[in-house]
Amino acid sequence: MNDLSTILSEPVARLGASTITLGHALAFSALLFFGLFVALVVALWRSAKARAVAAAEAADHARDAEVRMAGILQSQAEMQGRMGAIAEVFGARQAELTQSIGQRLDAMTGRIGQTMTEQTKSTHESLAKLQERLAVIDTAQGNIQSLAGQVVQLQAILSNKQTRGAFGQSRMEAIVADGLPHGAYEFQATLSNGSRPDCLVKMPNGAPSLAIDAKFPLEAWNAIRAADGPELQKGAAQAFRRDIEIHVRDISEKYLIQGETQDTAFMFVPSESVFAEIHENFEAIVHKAHRARVVIVSPSLLMLSIQVIQAILKDARMREQAHLIQGEVIRLMEDVARVDERVRKLQGHFGQSAKDIEDILVSTSKVTKRGQKIEALEFGTQADGDAGAETPSRAPAANPSPRVADSKTGQLRLRVVEGDD
Template structure:
């Protein structure tokens, strides 16, 4: 507003100045005085108008501020009311949704409870039926097992009747002994039904083959192994022990000891013949129980080794002996292979010395060829210096007078 008033005053002053300038020059002083008075009066009016305008603007701004304050108060009250209504509406909506959610969750929980109850009932019925089925199957298996046990009892009785025969008992020990030998040794390291004592017509059940004095190609040395199974004496001993009859058990144990001594003496007389055999033999007892009863007899093991050079062995003891022998065979094979390797290395050494002579001869030939090439190169340079002043012919005339280099090489190869 003040800017427009100043612009209007300036425009009015400019208009008065233009009018004064257009009047005649004789009245300049009077005009200037009149203009000054007019300007003074105008200035006073403008100041009065400015004061009035300022007063009006101040009152107007004061009224505007009051109105704006009232409007803001009304707007704030309206917003508070709207927020209160909105809060109430949101609270009602949330409560309603929460109630719906609780109802939905309760319905789902009831449905899940019914589903779980149904599944539990179904699973329980299924498990019970499976359990009854398994129990029935197990009872059937037990029934079948009882039938098999009855058959096994019949088989044991048949085996007992079979083992009553002395020859059959011997075959039982031989079969078990052969199984142990096959488990540890190779087929080349033992033999069956061997006449270890020359011209005796007595054949031992099994014998382990050792290298002889002539090496691997010489006659072998045999270790006799014979299987014995004194069933009657052993059963009498077990029967007396079951009855807790000490006197009968001692009598049966002495009878078993006498039987073992008799068998050991027979083995020593029939199968031991150094140097064709080792200086001892092995008496194999096919059951651990029988072997343990024999070991209980005081001094029996030492007596058999000292008097008859016979060692007792049960299944476990014989297996340990065979493993030791197997390691010895492997060590011997390694020694033989080491000897062969040394022989091969000696031959390689001799051949390597000859190879060194050949290399030396080849080196001399190569050196001679290198010297010859050096002399040829020197001669070529001398010939090139000698032909330096000779005028070279064109290539066509040179090829007409001399053969091509490749053709000359082919002719040389053909002559060679």
């Protein structure tokens, strides 16, 4: 112990006037070590406390994070639900929009197709009409060319007397044959005086026949057309007047026979222009022909005369068959009377049907009103229902004496149902 005290009391350093011994140094070292240890413990405690606080804060942050994450997840789920609902709405709207656009496109396509079809049809109709008109124009052009050729042929025909007579005869025969029935006329018939008119139209009821001459002289007329100067035209006109007068006198002498032919004969002119020229510039010839009981007729006047004769023949045939027509009319009136009677019966049936339909409409109207009252729960007013109840025209005959329960007393009463006779 003394050695230890001696060792501890040995000076190890000097700090100014103070001497630092080994004991002081050891005590200072121990004190310093203790302070470091305390500081270390405090530091460790503080570090542990800081770690605990940090851990608590981390746990709090973790809990907050979990809460926030749960909120985020919930918000995300809600957002996903809303997004799903929005997607469904958008999908439905898109489907509706697609359907609407499709319908509109289909309608527009249909209208466009219909319009194009109508335009195509109209175009085809216009083209068809245009083709028809072009065909008519082509036909008219062909007719004009054919007419020009026929005019040339007519000029050649009229230049020959024999051919000219055949031409007038053929036109007259065509008009007569088209207008009169077979057997009502005769061509080149021989009269009692030996003359042969070009046509002899047989009149009804034993009346004398009508003579028609088709040999009209056109040499002087052609000379009038061919004359260059006034003197030549005057001479040709005089020759034409003389030829016509001679021809009228021949017709009057040959074809007007008392009791065999009519008092008037026809002189057929196969040209409307020649007929008009005669009546305009040669009126004296027309008057002489009338006095000689010869009527100058053109193709149109001959056709009209033939139609009149046809009407006369038809009237004569009707007069001959008057009794048969009267009988047919009587039977027709009987048929009309039967039809009238049946129509009146049908009218009565239609009237009864209309009345039945009106009754049915009244019943359906009342049923509709009762249904509306039932739907609106309006059972308070029974007056209207009782007043509007439809009275059956015939009582049901399923049970001759049914038992009906009285709604007030509940007792069964016998009700005798009287039906209509």
